[in-house]
Amino acid sequence: MLDLLFINIGFSDIIDIILVAFLIYSIYKLVKGTVAINxxxxxxxxxxxxxLVGMLQMKMLDEILGQFISVGVIALxxxxxxxxxxx
Numbered sequence: 886m887l888d889l890l891f892i893n894i895g896f897s898d899i900i901d902i903i904l905v906a907f908l909i910y911s912i913y914k915l916v917k918g919t920v921a922i923n924x925x926x927x928x929x930x931x932x933x934x935x936x937l938v939g940m941l942q943m944k945m946l947d948e949i950l951g952q953f954i955s956v957g958v959i960a961l962x963x964x965x966x967x968x969x970x971x972x
Contacts, residue, residue, distance in 0.1 A: 915968050915971070916965070916968055919967075919968065921964060921965050921967075921968055924964050925961075925965075928957055928960075928961065931950065931953065931954070931957075932954060934950065935947065935950035935951060935953075935954055938950060
C-alpha cells in the first residue's frame with residue numbers, strides 16, 4: 886500500500902496500529918483520575934529499567950527486576966480490581 890525507502894506498510898499494519906492505539910486509549914481512559922494510573926506508570930517505568938538493565942548485561946539486577954515483573958502481573962490484577970470490574 887505505502888512503500889517508503891525501507892518500510893513496506895500494508896493495510897493490515899494500519900489496522901493493527903489503529904487497534905493498538907484504541908486499546909491503549911481505552912486503558913488510559915479507564916484508569917485516568919484514579920490512584921491506579923500512578924501505580925501503572927511506576928510499573929511501566931520498572932519494566933523499561935528492566936529492559937535497559939538486560940541490554941547492559943547486569944545479571945543480578947536483571948534477575949531481581951525480572952522476578953518483580955513476573956509477580957507484577959498478579960499485583961496488577963489486585964491493584965486494578967475496581968477498574969476491571971467497571972470494564
